[in-house]
Amino acid sequence: MYRRRAARLTGGSRYTRATLRANASGKVFGITFDDGYRNVFENALPVLNRLGFTSTNYFVVNQFDGGNVWDAQKGVPHSPLMSVDEMRNWAAAGQEVGSHTLDHVHLSEVSPEIAYQQIAQSRTELGALLNTEIGAFCYPYGSETPGVREWVRKAGYSNATTTVRGLVRPDDDLFGLPRVTVARSTNIFRFLQKCLTRLEDRRLSG
């Protein structure tokens, strides 16, 4: 249904803190999308609306109405990203807007100054566009260090998701939430296996 880009499940929705802390034994899930693709706006939003589900989409602030330019060198096909208007409509429909930096950079590979600017300024700009506080952050490529997590916290976010595979546990760091990837190839049985068993939990291995 979601062409090309996968959705991910996590506890990292806007309700993260309350849900993870209060309903630790319940079957709680959050739906997240990375990068702000237009095909998510066109294909996923009507389904989310119909089912009454909320989700979080992590936007690349300097690429509104642009594309996944960071993928070009790897030969990944171009895919358009939402415009500011579409992002506002996404938010107006009750879906959450999170930050995925200004330029989709490897935060652990750029200088601390640039990393902090990518983290903090993207939050400020998204907040100004929506006239609201932005709480959710996602590390591009899952690239992070303890220092990067600290800057995300310092910049005012309340949670951050990684590309680490796994189910969220109540005692997880809210700035390092793992996720379960749901790709086009994930059929319903695999989906249930991923969500209801410890299949994805690499932290249990070894």
Ligand SMILES: [Zn+2]
């Ligand atoms: Zn991304």
